[in-house]
Amino acid sequence: MIKAVTFLGAAAFTLAGHAGAQSAVPAGDAAAGAKRTQMCVGCHGILGWRTAFPEVYKVPKLGGQHEAYIVKALQEYKSGERTHPSMRAIAASLSDREMADLAAYYSAPAATTASK
């Protein structure tokens, strides 16, 4: 009996560990993300907005982008692998949870937002 309990316990631990490994990135909450866009909208929320430094080009559209890709981009800015200075500073201030929530918000299908 003790062996059976131990076995079940180990099985449960293994399952939990497996689930944990699969969800290393927390599931995003789009509603929470919508309330955390203060640092994003000044550039990404304006149609045709351009960066001023270090190179001039229009900041990318995010609406409808893959959720996992947005998280990956933020993580790469945070780690310094991607180098835009403003994005590096902003991403460095975000937790994994905040990145996931923002990605869930921005990745909603394009059809749910009017402006192109």
Add this chain to the structure above:
Amino acid sequence: MKTIAVSLAAALVFSTGVSSAADLAAGQAKVKEICQACHGMDGNSSNADYPRLGGQYPDYMAKALRDYKSGARKNAIMLGFAQGLTRQDIDNVAAYYASQSAVLVTRH
């Protein structure tokens, strides 16, 4: 006056960062040859490893490709593809994906 006109024209070209002579048909052909296997012809990729590109700003995509080509942006897959593109190819494929406007939007 002529100098001003030339300066203005140059300013317009440089301010967009994209050649004014981007060729959509050539871009489409290059996308079909190289990009579409991952990003799709319409830039609406189904695999989250590959960003959606349809409707993205052409100057942003051209900068990304130039950075992949130079190694400033590190990605083993994109380095290989970008190295095979000329500056004109880059402007062409960026213009083509930008014209596939149904995928990405500006969200507030």
